[in-house]
Amino acid sequence: MSSKLPIYVKDGLSDEGNRRRRVTLNSKSVFLAFCTLALLSFNLFLVSGNHERSQRIPQNAQEILSQCALLKQTPGPPSNFHARESSDRLEEGTKATLIKNATVWTGLSDGKELVKRADILLEKGIIKGLGSSIEKKHLRILRDNDELVELDVGGAWVTPGIVDLHSHLGVFSTPKLNGAMDVNSPNGPVLPWLRSIDAFNTHDDAFQLAISGGVTTAQVLPGSGNAIGGQAFIVKLRKTSDRSATSMIVEPPYTLNGTTPLPGQPLRWRHLKQACGENLRRYGTRMDALWSFRSAYDEARKIKNAQDAFCTKAEQGLWNELKGESFPDNLKWEMLVDVLRGKVKIANHCYEETDLDDIVRITNEFKFPIASFHHASEAWLVPDVLKRAYGGPPAIAIFASNHRYKRESFRGSEFAPRVLADNGISVVMKSDHPVLNSRYLLSEAQQAHYFSLSPHLALASVTSTPAKAAGMDHRVGYIKEGYDADIVVWDMNPLRVGARPRQVWIDGLAQLGLEDGRLLVSEDKGLRSLPKTPNWDRERDDAVKYEGLPPLDTIIKKKKGRVVVKDVKEVWSSSESETLSKPGTVIFEDGKIACVGLLKCVWSEKEEGITVVDLKGGVIAPGSFSFGSQLGLQEIQGEPSTGPGTGLDAFDGVPSIVGDETGLEKSVDALKFGTRNALKAHLAGTTLSSTSSLLSSPYTLTSTFRTGSLNALEDGAIISDGNALHVTIKRPGTGFRAGGGSVSISAQIKVLRDLLLKGEGVFGDVAKGSLPLIVETGSADIIAAIVRLKRDVEGKLDAKLKLVISGASEAHLVADELAQENIGVILKPSHAFPDSWDERRILAGPPLTNTTSIVTLIKSGVTVGLGVKEGWEASLTRFDAYWAYIDSDNFLTKKQAYDLVSSNLETLLGVWSSTNSVDEDRDWVLYEGGDVFALESKVIGVASGRRRVVELF
Ligand SMILES: *[C@@H]1O[C@H](CO)[C@@H](O)[C@H](O)[C@H]1NC(C)=O
Ligand SMILES: *[C@@H]1O[C@H](CO)[C@@H](O)[C@H](O)[C@H]1NC(C)=O
Numbered sequence: 001m002s003s004k005l006p007i008y009v010k011d012g013l014s015d016e017g018n019r020r021r022r023v024t025l026n027s028k029s030v031f032l033a034f035c036t037l038a039l040l041s042f043n044l045f046l047v048s049g050n051h052e053r054s055q056r057i058p059q060n061a062q063e064i065l066s067q068c069a070l071l072k073q074t075p076g077p078p079s080n081f082h083a084r085e086s087s088d089r090l091e092e093g094t095k096a097t098l099i100k101n102a103t104v105w106t107g108l109s110d111g112k113e114l115v116k117r118a119d120i121l122l123e124k125g126i127i128k129g130l131g132s133s134i135e136k137k138h139l140r141i142l143r144d145n146d147e148l149v150e151l152d153v154g155g156a157w158v159t160p161g162i163v164d165l166h167s168h169l170g171v172f173s174t175p176k177l178n179g180a181m182d183v184n185s186p187n188g189p190v191l192p193w194l195r196s197i198d199a200f201n202t203h204d205d206a207f208q209l210a211i212s213g214g215v216t217t218a219q220v221l222p223g224s225g226n227a228i229g230g231q232a233f234i235v236k237l238r239k240t241s242d243r244s245a246t247s248m249i250v251e252p253p254y255t256l257n258g259t260t261p262l263p264g265q266p267l268r269w270r271h272l273k274q275a276c277g278e279n280l281r282r283y284g285t286r287m288d289a290l291w292s293f294r295s296a297y298d299e300a301r302k303i304k305n306a307q308d309a310f311c312t313k314a315e316q317g318l319w320n321e322l323k324g325e326s327f328p329d330n331l332k333w334e335m336l337v338d339v340l341r342g343k344v345k346i347a348n349h350c351y352e353e354t355d356l357d358d359i360v361r362i363t364n365e366f367k368f369p370i371a372s373f374h375h376a377s378e379a380w381l382v383p384d385v386l387k388r389a390y391g392g393p394p395a396i397a398i399f400a401s402n403h404r405y406k407r408e409s410f411r412g413s414e415f416a417p418r419v420l421a422d423n424g425i426s427v428v429m430k431s432d433h434p435v436l437n438s439r440y441l442l443s444e445a446q447q448a449h450y451f452s453l454s455p456h457l458a459l460a461s462v463t464s465t466p467a468k469a470a471g472m473d474h475r476v477g478y479i480k481e482g483y484d485a486d487i488v489v490w491d492m493n494p495l496r497v498g499a500r501p502r503q504v505w506i507d508g509l510a511q512l513g514l515e516d517g518r519l520l521v522s523e524d525k526g527l528r529s530l531p532k533t534p535n536w537d538r539e540r541d542d543a544v545k546y547e548g549l550p551p552l553d554t555i556i557k558k559k560k561g562r563v564v565v566k567d568v569k570e571v572w573s574s575s576e577s578e579t580l581s582k583p584g585t586v587i588f589e590d591g592k593i594a595c596v597g598l599l600k601c602v603w604s605e606k607e608e609g610i611t612v613v614d615l616k617g618g619v620i621a622p623g624s625f626s627f628g629s630q631l632g633l634q635e636i637q638g639e640p641s642t643g644p645g646t647g648l649d650a651f652d653g654v655p656s657i658v659g660d661e662t663g664l665e666k667s668v669d670a671l672k673f674g675t676r677n678a679l680k681a682h683l684a685g686t687t688l689s690s691t692s693s694l695l696s697s698p699y700t701l702t703s704t705f706r707t708g709s710l711n712a713l714e715d716g717a718i719i720s721d722g723n724a725l726h727v728t729i730k731r732p733g734t735g736f737r738a739g740g741g742s743v744s745i746s747a748q749i750k751v752l753r754d755l756l757l758k759g760e761g762v763f764g765d766v767a768k769g770s771l772p773l774i775v776e777t778g779s780a781d782i783i784a785a786i787v788r789l790k791r792d793v794e795g796k797l798d799a800k801l802k803l804v805i806s807g808a809s810e811a812h813l814v815a816d817e818l819a820q821e822n823i824g825v826i827l828k829p830s831h832a833f834p835d836s837w838d839e840r841r842i843l844a845g846p847p848l849t850n851t852t853s854i855v856t857l858i859k860s861g862v863t864v865g866l867g868v869k870e871g872w873e874a875s876l877t878r879f880d881a882y883w884a885y886i887d888s889d890n891f892l893t894k895k896q897a898y899d900l901v902s903s904n905l906e907t908l909l910g911v912w913s914s915t916n917s918v919d920e921d922r923d924w925v926l927y928e929g930g931d932v933f934a935l936e937s938k939v940i941g942v943a944s945g946r947r948r949v950v951e952l953f
């Protein structure tokens with residue numbers, strides 16, 4: 001709108017005050033307004049007719065009336081949208097594609113529709129046909145396209161492209177660099193005028209990674225550092241020929257370039273990010289944050305009311321009363337006015353009951369809906385609060401198991417998706433990329449399914465449900481004629497851990513490998529079926545009953561004496577040759593294995609005190625091992641009062657009272673037992689963990705503890721009080737407090753070299769090779785410098801260092817050299833991600849590369865372990881190992897893959913020594929109903945020789 005003030009011409013029709021003006025309404029411009037606004041102008045006519053006094057019609061009356069009419073328009077697709085011939089996003093040269101013989105999960109019928117042996121025809125960026133008789137129905141397309149790409153997928157699973165409702169792709173870019181950290185504005189709690197697209201970096205390394213995980217569409221949200229953080233945009237992740245951020249937006253709202261829809265065309269949805277809770281404490285208390293919402297919406301409400309009053313007059317033709325008044329508007333608040341007019345899908349970051357309740361109250365006070373609550377760790381506990389939200393309950397967008405990282409996520413639960421679904425609330429799984437690498441968003445749905453969400457809702461949670469919450473379900477999230485040609489062909493059932501895209505199309509363009517749509521990954525037909533999942537009824541009921549904090553220790557039943565485990569399919573041991581198939585029965589005596597095998601194990605139900613467990617064809621395996629997080633040091637990452645405190649930093653100056661200029665700390669002294677993350681790890685079969693307070697100290701002595709122990713003095717709680725020296729070499733600006741953060745790389749390496757050559761205390765043990773040295777770095781260059789340091793020290797001292805590189809994203813670039821030097825590697829995270837500049841040269845793994853770092857390193861002869869970054873991940877180590885197995889494409893056996901998170905880590909970290917022993921201290925885990933990697937299986941117990949019990953959960 002050019003001018004909002006009514007403009008009156010000096011002469012002619014408008015100057016004389018009291019002339020009856022009804023007749024002049026047929027002036028050309030007003031007549032046009034009549035045509036577009038038939039109903040309104042009819043009213044206007046009538047109302048004018050009722051007024052005896054004549055009105056002075058402004059010259060820009062039509063513009064004003066159009067603008068008023070626009071206020072009442074609602075967003076959404078045109079009614080004939082699905083009849084479109086071609087996509088608005090079509091790229092020139094997009095070939096028609098016929099995908100034949102697919103098992104298609106369409107998303108329709110609440111996600112329950114599966115079309116088998118179906119063909120899918122993609123043309124001009126949209127889905128033209130789906131079904132079995134496509135050839136007949138679409139003869140023209142098939143005949144006229146000499147470049148038709150045909151592809152028989154042999155019955156493989158096909159789903160719509162994955163939709164990530166919560167991503168910071170492009171605004172929190174990878175690798176993280178200060179120059180592109182554009183996710184949170186520091187400029188106050190209320191900023192509805194900001195737009196994520198204005199900061200959108202089209203060079204983010206993560207786009208291609210996300211596509212390789214099947215993600216095709218994402219909502220790019222500003223950060224959650226502000227109550228109203230700014231406008232969000234829905235983008236497709238593929239490259240566009242235009243290369244601009246704008247060209248990646250799906251249905252850009254007209255406000256973005258200040259245009260209005262053509263006559264007959266509806267508006268498009270706008271998107272807004274809001275946040276409440278802890279993050280807002282930077283601007284005061286929760287009370288302040290809520291006032292900031294209310295005062296902002298009050299401002300918007302005043303403008304809305306003024307606009308409505310203005311437009312009512314204009315539409316009634318009461319132009320005289322508008323003289324000197326301009327259309328009430330304010331660029332800063334127009335977004336919130338659109339919220340009040342129901343034109344905006346709000347994604348609201350909000351964790352706790354109290355915060356959810358606050359926002360729900362506000363929606364009723366100001367009468368606007370919330371499309372989705374995000375994070376929402378306690379939403380599953382308050383379904384009735386959600387149902388009170390104005391306009392209906394929002395969808396709930398959550399993580400599967402990433403909980404307890406801050407106070408407000410402490411009650412998050414892996415059972416939340418199912419509980420929400422049982423209450424009729426829409427469940428969305430989201431990445432919050434890069435918090436979770438969105439490449440593995442599907443894995444969130446797999447976990448939700450593992451923890452009892454139905455399969456159709458699990459698949460919908462990353463496709464159709466988020467599409468609906470974003471107002472995009474008319475074109476993405478389903479496989480249906482007329483929808484965007486965003487399609488993924490999977491190499492196994494998509495709800496199985498390890499599922500990878502064989503090919504991904506966005507707007508009909510194949511994204512992986514060659515343009516011909518070639519399938520990159522072969523399929524394992526044995527894994528096509530839906531995985532069965534364990535029964536979690538008891539755990540889920542407890543989770544609800546105890547409001548997210550079910551007791552984790554008192555549910556353990558401790559059995560002394562003889563425990564007979566029946567129907568055991570395999571006993572895995574740390575060496576492949578010892579792994580026993582079909583042992584049938586295993587008997588534990590006071591937690592120790594007494595016999596294995598039907599013949600060797602003689603027992604009777606009548607024996608006094610005997611406990612009998614039916615493993616239902618499950619497996620007994622050594623406990624897995626976790627390394628790399630603050631597990632056992634910190635209960636809640638975001639709460640300093642639950643953690644070990646800031647470590648001593650040799651580069652920052654160690655107080656003289658410490659009496660050791662390196663400030664070397666023994667992390668064992670800060671161990672904390674019985675944390676929820678540790679107990680959950682224990683209940684999931686991760687029975688041992690090594691930890692070090694590296695977050696703040698360059699030098700720490702790593703300690704190893706039992707995750708299931710409740711205090712340090714319990715027998716077997718501490719496996720080792722100093723099994724390795726952990727050293728970090730860090731670049732500036734990588735989040736490290738001081739030391740490595742501000743001291744040069746060469747200075748850090750010089751100091752380490754000197755300490756080893758001087759050989760005092762622990763550094764002497766390292767120099768002699770009796771204590772492993774774990775160096776934390778991602779960079780191949782720093783690894784090379786450390787290799788040179790090793791050679792140097794070994795040459796001068798005539799010793800052999802036991803060196804391990806942890807982090808090691810770029811280790812595959814120097815795999816042969818590491819093998820020659822007998823240096824081990826702990827990959828952390830286990831899935832390569834180019835988080836920082838030092839970690840950017842990753843081997844991404846299939847379908848982007850033929851091989852992975854894990855395989856490359858092992859092929860070169862390097863011993864490899866897999867680490868984790870955060871405590872909650874410790875209960876998922878077996879799935880990390882399974883991914884390594886799948887991605888190795890049969891190079892690794894399952895057993896070798898499991899070693900990556902068990903015996904290999906123990907070896908690399910020097911866990912076993914003269915003061916403890918593998919046989920005494922390593923626990924056995926009972927997996928019921930399947931093997932260690934199977935989604936069918938569930939950990940039901942841990943046998944501990946050292947503690948002389950079998951624990952049953
Ligand atoms: C479709 O794939 C299935 C599974 O591979 C196969 O048995 C069937 O013969 C295929 N049908 C056609 C029409 O190609
Ligand atoms: C403005 O945006 C609308 C909506 O995407 C689009 O149709 C129109 O072509 C754009 N106009 C200009 C000048 O960029």
Ligand SMILES: *[C@@H]1O[C@H](CO)[C@@H](O)[C@H](O)[C@H]1NC(C)=O
Nearest residue numbers: 513520521847848849850851
């Ligand atoms: C990956 O493997 C395929 C099939 O074996 C081969 O055609 C391709 O060249 C390989 N790519 C690379 C980068 O090695």
